[in-house]
Each structure stands twice: as C-alpha cells, then as structure tokens.
Amino acid sequence: MPSDIPQPSFVLVRPQMGENIGAAARAMLNFGLDRMALVAPRDGWPNQKAVAMASGAGRVLDDAVLVARTVDAVAECSYVFATTARQRGMTKPVMTPERAMEVARDRIAAGEKVAVLFGPERAGLENDDIALANAIISVPVNPDFPSLNLAQCVLLTGYEWQRHSVAVPPEITEMAGSEWASAIEMDKLAEHYEDTLDRAGFFFPDLKAESMKRNLRNMWSRMPLTRTDVSMLHGMLRQMVRWKDKG
Amino acid sequence: MPSDIPQPSFVLVRPQMGENIGAAARAMLNFGLDRMALVAPRDGWPNQKAVAMASGAGRVLDDAVLVARTVDAVAECSYVFATTARQRGMTKPVMTPERAMEVARDRIAAGEKVAVLFGPERAGLENDDIALANAIISVPVNPDFPSLNLAQCVLLTGYEWQRHSVAVPPEITEMAGSEWASAIEMDKLAEHYEDTLDRAGFFFPDLKAESMKRNLRNMWSRMPLTRTDVSMLHGMLRQMVRWKDKG
Numbered sequence: 001m002p003s004d005i006p007q008p009s010f011v012l013v014r015p016q017m018g019e020n021i022g023a024a025a026r027a028m029l030n031f032g033l034d035r036m037a038l039v040a041p042r043d044g045w046p047n048q049k050a051v052a053m054a055s056g057a058g059r060v061l062d063d064a065v066l067v068a069r070t071v072d073a074v075a076e077c078s079y080v081f082a083t084t085a086r087q088r089g090m091t092k093p094v095m096t097p098e099r100a101m102e103v104a105r106d107r108i109a110a111g112e113k114v115a116v117l118f119g120p121e122r123a124g125l126e127n128d129d130i131a132l133a134n135a136i137i138s139v140p141v142n143p144d145f146p147s148l149n150l151a152q153c154v155l156l157t158g159y160e161w162q163r164h165s166v167a168v169p170p171e172i173t174e175m176a177g178s179e180w181a182s183a184i185e186m187d188k189l190a191e192h193y194e195d196t197l198d199r200a201g202f203f204f205p206d207l208k209a210e211s212m213k214r215n216l217r218n219m220w221s222r223m224p225l226t227r228t229d230v231s232m233l234h235g236m237l238r239q240m241v242r243w244k245d246k247g
Numbered sequence: 248m249p250s251d252i253p254q255p256s257f258v259l260v261r262p263q264m265g266e267n268i269g270a271a272a273r274a275m276l277n278f279g280l281d282r283m284a285l286v287a288p289r290d291g292w293p294n295q296k297a298v299a300m301a302s303g304a305g306r307v308l309d310d311a312v313l314v315a316r317t318v319d320a321v322a323e324c325s326y327v328f329a330t331t332a333r334q335r336g337m338t339k340p341v342m343t344p345e346r347a348m349e350v351a352r353d354r355i356a357a358g359e360k361v362a363v364l365f366g367p368e369r370a371g372l373e374n375d376d377i378a379l380a381n382a383i384i385s386v387p388v389n390p391d392f393p394s395l396n397l398a399q400c401v402l403l404t405g406y407e408w409q410r411h412s413v414a415v416p417p418e419i420t421e422m423a424g425s426e427w428a429s430a431i432e433m434d435k436l437a438e439h440y441e442d443t444l445d446r447a448g449f450f451f452p453d454l455k456a457e458s459m460k461r462n463l464r465n466m467w468s469r470m471p472l473t474r475t476d477v478s479m480l481h482g483m484l485r486q487m488v489r490w491k492d493k494g
Contacts, residue, residue: 089421093419152274155399170342173339177336
C-alpha cells in the first residue's frame with residue numbers, strides 16, 4: 001500500500017528499460033513519493049531489472065499500478081501534467097517544474113487527484129498522451145544540451161514537489177555541541193588579545209595604535225564564534241605567552 | 248576553454264567510477280555549467296569510461312582542471328560549499344540547494360569566485376574537505392530513503408543554479424499557430440449557440456430558459472479558446488444543423 005500522504009501519482013508511459021523504472025522508483029522515494037503507475041511497460045511486468053535497480057525503493061514497484069492505456073492511469077484525476085522537452089503544437093499551458101508543483105500542491109490540498117505523465121526513454125510522450133494532459137511540464141535545460149533521462153526528469157519533478165509540500169528552513173547552522181559566544185565573552189576575548197598584544201609591542205607606532213585596535217575589535221565583531229572557539233582563542237594566546245616566558 | 252558565463256565551479260573530490268564523472272559532466276551541461284575540477288580521481292585521468300558516459304558533454308571533461316588536493320581546486324575561491332547528506336559536527340551554515348545557489352548567484356554577481364565540492368560516491372566528503380567550506384549544502388531528501396548519487400546531487404545543484412541565474416517565465420501557453428479569441432468573437436460564438444439551441448428547443452421549460460442561457464454564456468466565458476477553436480465550434484454547430492436539414 002502506498003503511503004497516505006497526499007501526493008501526485010507519477011505515471012511512466014510505455015517505459016522501455018527495467019533499470020530506468022527502478023531508477024525512477026528510487027528518485028520518487030528520495031522525495032517521499034510512492035504512487036507509481038506503469039502504462040504498458042515494454043518488457044512486461046514485474047521486471048527483475050527494475051527490482052534490482054530499485055534496491056531500497058522496491059516497495060514503490062510492489063505497489064505500482066499496471067494499466068494498458070494512459071487514460072486508465074489518469075481516469076480518476078482532475079488535473080494531469082505531461083512532461084516533455086519539445087513543443088508539440090498544442091495550445092496548452094507550459095510550466096516550469098516549480099510552477100507545476102505549486103499548482104499540484106494547491107489542487108491536491110483542495111482534494112483533487114493529480115498525475116504527472118513521463119514518456120518512454122527514447123521518444124518521449126506521444127501526442128495522444130499529451131492531449132490527455134491539462135498542462136505541460138518543461139524543465140528549462142540548456143537548449144544546446146537538453147539531455148535529461150527518465151529518472152532525472154522524475155527526480156527534478158519529485159524535488160520540486162517536495163520543495164513545495166514540506167517546509168524546510170532554507171538555512172540553519174549546525175551547532176556541534178556549542179553555543180554562540182555572548183557579547184560579554186567576545187568583549188573579554190577582544191580585551192585579552194588587545195592587552196597581550198599591547199604588552200608584546202604589536203600596536204606600533206603609537207600614532208597608529210588606536211586605529212589598529214579598532215580594526216582588531218572590528219574583526220572580532222565580524223567573526224561568528226562559538227564559546228568553544230573563544231576558549232580556544234584564549235588558550236592559543238596564553239600558550240604563546242607561556243612559550244615566550246620559557247624563552 | 249569553459250564558457251565565459253559567470254558560474255560556480257563544481258569540484259568532484261576523489262571520484263571513483265569514470266561513469267559517474269561522465270554523468271556529472273552531463274548533469275552540469277544540462278544546466279549550462281562547464282567548469283569542472285577533479286581532485287585525485289581514483290582511476291587516474293583521462294578516463295575512457297568517463298568520456299563514453301559524457302557523450303555530448305565531453306568538452307566539460309576536456310576542460311576539467313585536474314588537481315591533487317581539494318585545497319588546490321578552491322585556491323582562488325572566496326566562498327566554498329560542501330555537499331553532504333549527514334551532519335558532521337562542525338559549526339557551519341547548512342543550506343538547501345535553493346538557498347545556496349541564491350548565495351552563489353549574489354556572490355558571483357559581486358565578482359567572487361565560488362566552488363561547490365561533491366564527495367566520492369560511497370563515503371562522501373571527508374571532514375578535512377568540509378573544513379575548507381564556508382557552508383554546507385544538504386538536499387532535503389526523505390530521511391527514510393536518502394539515496395542520492397553523485398550525478399543526481401550535481402543535477403539538483405545545477406538545476407537550482409540555473410533556476411536562480413536564468414529568468415524563465417514560470418508559465419507560458421504554447422499557441423500552436425493561433426491567437427486567443429477576442430471578446431467579440433466569443434460573443435458571436437455564444438450568440439450562435441444560443442440562437443441555434445433556442446430554435447432546437449434546448450432551453451426548456453421556459454421558466455428555466457433564462458438561467459440555462461446564463462449558464463451557457465458563463466461556460467463560454469470560462470473556456471480559454473483560440474480563434475481556431477472558435478471556428479471549429481461554429482463549424483460543428485453548423486454541421487449539426489445541416490445534418491438535421493437533410494433529415
């Protein structure tokens with residue numbers, strides 16, 4: 001049984017090589033998608049090469065719906081996308097994967113069933129398949145090298161689905177068991193360096209000492225340091241002093 | 248020579264299989280990227296399996312920079328990303344590919360050199376490589392099935408680069424040699440159907456005729472019809488009348 005998570009179904013239309021069906025299953029599951037339909041796979045079904053390639057994503061294949069015609073795969077869907085690289089001479093909206101998966105998310109949230117058609121490896125979808133679709137998804141690839149394969153097309157579409165359906169913070173900082181240093185800790189660090197460097201004769205000549213100190217303080221203030229970093233920086237400086245004292 | 252288009256360089260660190268280097272070259276060129284660096288590829292360089300797999304993207308391999316250490320590949324870069332799936336216990340920003348390529352775009356636009364590190368197939372980047380990076384890119388995959396391979400990671404990063412560096416309209420409609428019908432054409436179409444259906448006795452009973460006509464007008468107004476569609480709809484109705492007249 002596929003998961004209960006609302007999602008589009010991905011329909012592989014007349015796929016040729018079992019390996020590519022398996023790779024598509026992996027690409028789907030990478031982004032939490034597990035509703036696959038297969039329209040008349042060339043080498044029959046089940047397919048051992050698909051199973052071997054799918055590896056940990058075998059359950060996507062186990063649950064795949066097998067049908068004879070594209071229309072059977074989308075019978076219950078109220079919105080169907082067709083993926084295609086080239087213009088087909090049909091008046092139909094052409095969307096980026098990003099826009100398409102926004103539309104899919106909104107329609108699925110409203111209770112609609114949505115499918116995405118992917119064509120066979122070599123030739124892509126036929127015009128009769130595309131006529132079933134409400135909109136086309138076209139990945140904006142380099143026009144001089146537009147060579148996406150089936151699993152890559154599934155991967156990018158699944159990626160966009162996931163990007164629009166799961167809230168992921170765009171940026172976090174992994175803290176590795178330490179917290180950011182506080183302002184007072186930063187101030188003590190700056191003071192430690194300033195005092196020690198002053199004793200070492202670093203702020204020379206006198207005329208420049210003030211601006212040199214300001215530059216140093218400014219540098220510390222730019223550094224995103226943890227408490228662990230601050231301890232280490234104190235330790236480094238103390239060690240230099242010890243070394244000098246032994247001298 | 249790589250293209251002059253400003254772009255990040257993609258650094259494959261100690262890649263193992265030639266096929267994967269070739270597939271990465273294809274994935275890069277799909278999104279217009281052609282600056283590859285290779286750090287100590289396991290099977291030496293050049294690699295015939297890489298060339299065979301790269302196919303039309305062979306020039307990315309021809310132009311690839313070969314270096315012995317990761318630091319040599321990023322020597323001139325002022326901002327370096329490392330791609331990794333797992334937490335590494337280092338205090339460092341962790342970004343989605345989307346956020347990372349926004350940062351890359353802005354830094355490259357400001358004249359900086361930016362690189363993205365990709366680790367070897369099995370083990371991923373080592374901590375010493377990651378220590379060279381300013382930020383980590385982590386693709387938010389399904390935690391129960393996080394199985395992206397090298398070329399897929401390159402593909403998704405390249406896709407996000409392209410998405411942020413090239414303006415692509417999110418949705419267009421391919422017009423297939425016709426224009427949208429104008430309001431006056433739509434009005435004439437509605438009138439043609441209304442008059443003909445009225446003669447045919449469709450608007451029955453009288454009590455409901457007004458609301459039936461309104462519903463029909465409303466339906467036409469919802470249809471995104473081209474001039475070609477409108478001609479066809481006129482023709483269909485005329486033919487029905489001719490058929491009836493022959494009766």
